[in-house]
Amino acid sequence: MTVTVVGIGGSVRSDSQSERALHGALAGAREAGAKVHAITGSNLVLPFYDPLVTERTDNARDLVEALRAADGIVLSSPGYHGTVSGLVKNALDYVEDLRDDDRPYLEGRAVGCIGAAYGWQATVTTMQALRSVVHALRGWPTPLGAAVNSAETQMGPGGDCADAKVAANLRTIGRQVVEFAQQRQV
Numbered sequence: 001m002t003v004t005v006v007g008i009g010g011s012v013r014s015d016s017q018s019e020r021a022l023h024g025a026l027a028g029a030r031e032a033g034a035k036v037h038a039i040t041g042s043n044l045v046l047p048f049y050d051p052l053v054t055e056r057t058d059n060a061r062d063l064v065e066a067l068r069a070a071d072g073i074v075l076s077s078p079g080y081h082g083t084v085s086g087l088v089k090n091a092l093d094y095v096e097d098l099r100d101d102d103r104p105y106l107e108g109r110a111v112g113c114i115g116a117a118y119g120w121q122a123t124v125t126t127m128q129a130l131r132s133v134v135h136a137l138r139g140w141p142t143p144l145g146a147a148v149n150s151a152e153t154q155m156g157p158g159g160d161c162a163d164a165k166v167a168a169n170l171r172t173i174g175r176q177v178v179e180f181a182q183q184r185q186v
């Protein structure tokens, strides 16, 4: 069975560094045989999650349905003031809509986490913050995460990167997400 990997992240500005890093990891998932689907940029613009509001915008419905169907996930956030951006965190708050599923929240799914910031400190704290969210959502952070420092490395369109180590790191994350999903399908 083909594995489906959903990537979420980036900033509102399309083709941001964090979005490009996400595409780098999704390329690794694709190379490992997965069907990939990225939800980025303006598609992440959602109303603030309110547990008392049940109506969903088209963007919110698409996000929740994509996560519900996903066999694996990749998250990529810019580091804003040392942590996950509000845009990405608000999108993750919508995982609450999966609480009553047979497979609640992100249960049973591997989740690759990428922090992209303009310095080492925020890249690492952002990646770590994403991992904490994934634990809270019952997902399995991949063994390898990525800290992409845009002060030292520029991601290119489509997730290419002149720094071979960063490119390989991102691709490995995508591959690890797929391998975990394949192991659970056996």
Ligand SMILES: Cc1cc2nc3c(=O)[nH]c(=O)nc-3n(C[C@H](O)[C@H](O)[C@H](O)COP(=O)(O)O)c2cc1C
Pocket (backbone or CB within 6 Å): 010, 011, 013, 016, 017, 018, 019, 077, 078, 079, 080, 081, 082, 083, 116, 117, 118, 119, 120, 122, 123, 150
């Ligand atoms: C509101 C805001 C807060 C930011 N805070 C930090 C920070 O605390 N540390 C840091 O290294 N970079 C910080 N940055 C820079 C971004 O993390 C950096 O541009 C990175 O490349 C990811 O942004 P992008 O995905 O939008 O390109 C901040 C940027 C903005 C817009």
